[in-house]
Amino acid sequence: MVVFAARKVGQVVSNVGGNGVGQILAAIAAALLFRLFSGPGPALVPENEPDGESENDDVAGDEAPVTGKVSPVTIRWSNITCSLSDKSSKSVRFLLKNVSGEAKPGRLLAIMGPSGSGKTTLLNVLAGQLMASPRLHLSGRLEVNGRPSSNKAYKFAFVRQEDLFFSQLTVRETLSIAAELQLPNLSSVEEKDEYVNNLLFKLGLVSCADTNVGDAKVRGISGGEKKRLSLACELMASPSVIFADEPTTGLDAFQAEKVMETLQQLAQDGHTVICSIHQPRGSVYGKFDDIILLTEGALVYAGPAHDEPLQYFSKFGLSLDLGSLLLIVLATSASMLMLWLCS
Numbered sequence: 001m002v003v004f005a006a007r008k009v010g011q012v013v014s015n016v017g018g019n020g021v022g023q024i025l026a027a028i029a030a031a032l033l034f035r036l037f038s039g040p041g042p043a044l045v046p047e048n049e050p051d052g053e054s055e056n057d058d059v060a061g062d063e064a065p066v067t068g069k070v071s072p073v074t075i076r077w078s079n080i081t082c083s084l085s086d087k088s089s090k091s092v093r094f095l096l097k098n099v100s101g102e103a104k105p106g107r108l109l110a111i112m113g114p115s116g117s118g119k120t121t122l123l124n125v126l127a128g129q130l131m132a133s134p135r136l137h138l139s140g141r142l143e144v145n146g147r148p149s150s151n152k153a154y155k156f157a158f159v160r161q162e163d164l165f166f167s168q169l170t171v172r173e174t175l176s177i178a179a180e181l182q183l184p185n186l187s188s189v190e191e192k193d194e195y196v197n198n199l200l201f202k203l204g205l206v207s208c209a210d211t212n213v214g215d216a217k218v219r220g221i222s223g224g225e226k227k228r229l230s231l232a233c234e235l236m237a238s239p240s241v242i243f244a245d246e247p248t249t250g251l252d253a254f255q256a257e258k259v260m261e262t263l264q265q266l267a268q269d270g271h272t273v274i275c276s277i278h279q280p281r282g283s284v285y286g287k288f289d290d291i292i293l294l295t296e297g298a299l300v301y302a303g304p305a306h307d308e309p310l311q312y313f314s315k316f317g318l319s320l321d322l323g324s325l326l327l328i329v330l331a332t333s334a335s336m337l338m339l340w341l342c343s
């Protein structure tokens with residue numbers, strides 16, 4: 001868990017905070033202040049840099065099996081800072097500020113925060129999808145199984161917000177074609193059919209296996225089923241790590257829960273699962289093992305989900321239920337928190 005200067009922050013809170021909502025705003029603002037004043041980290045290790053000493057050499061590589069066992073991957077990052085300068089390089093905007101955390105195999109990590117807080121940016125940085133450029137500056141440290149490393153060291157899947165499918169194919173046809181293209185090791189038709197049937201079962205797609213995917217004009221499978229189909233396609237590469245950007249966006253409560261159940265199951269199967277999520281319902285939140293709370297690119301909390309965030313904020317003299325805590329953190333901008341603290 002991220003350890004803030006608890007005692008100092010606690011003093012600030014007790015000086016300015018009242019009860020309930022006021023106190024929690026003060027605590028979060030104080031935590032943010034602490035984060036903002038800590039220094040930037042070293043540059044991200046470039047992809048071609050030779051690997052350094054390793055505490056754990058078990059980095060998942062190409063030898064991972066096509067199906068079944070997942071090679072365990074732990075990703076650690078520290079002091080990730082991402083800034084964007086304007087065309088004239090006169091002003092710089094920080095998208096991420098000294099963000100640290102960890103994602104472990106067998107656990108589902110949710111990156112949470114209000115809109116624009118940097119969730120997708122962090123997800124892209126962790127997945128190696130965001131490259132430094134003359135305008136985009138990235139610094140910090142990213143480790144895979146204890147080694148400074150890039151995403152090339154392990155197999156990963158990235159499930160994006162938009163799903164791209166051929167609307168006139170059925171779910172089964174979509175998976176069969178994907179298996180044909182991605183799994184040349186499965187030589188016989190029977191083997192491929194069995195593989196596809198297993199995937200349909202695992203992802204809860206049996207009942208819609210022979211339904212067309214559809215699109216905006218012709219109704220097909222539901223949004224949640226589409227998201228699970230995306231996951232099924234991605235799973236063919238036997239990824240150790242699954243990144244999912246806002247997997248529940250646009251889904252109703254039932255479908256959102258089913259998608260998160262799938263991600264939870266994949267984590268339990270040994271994958272390291274990292275998703276970004278805007279405002280999860282309680283039932284969805286209950287499926288997370290770990291969370292990262294961001295506000296305006298700054299880290300508010302990183303650690304176990306469930307009751308631990310409450311215990312963490314209770315160090316600042318707060319006693320709110322989880323629903324209220326999340327509501328406030330996820331709906332309040334850092335600048336509002338700062339304003340409140342200084343008022």
Ligand SMILES: Nc1ncnc2c1ncn2[C@@H]1O[C@H](COP(=O)(O)OP(=O)(O)OP(=O)(O)O)[C@@H](O)[C@H]1O
Pocket residue numbers: 084095113114115116117118119120121122276278
């Ligand atoms: N390439 C870019 N150029 C300019 N601004 C960017 C770029 N990438 C991200 N941003 C800005 O950085 C901030 C964080 O964006 P990001 O997409 O990470 O937020 P988010 O928390 O995922 O938001 P949402 O929940 O709305 O998807 C936003 O204000 C966004 O406009």
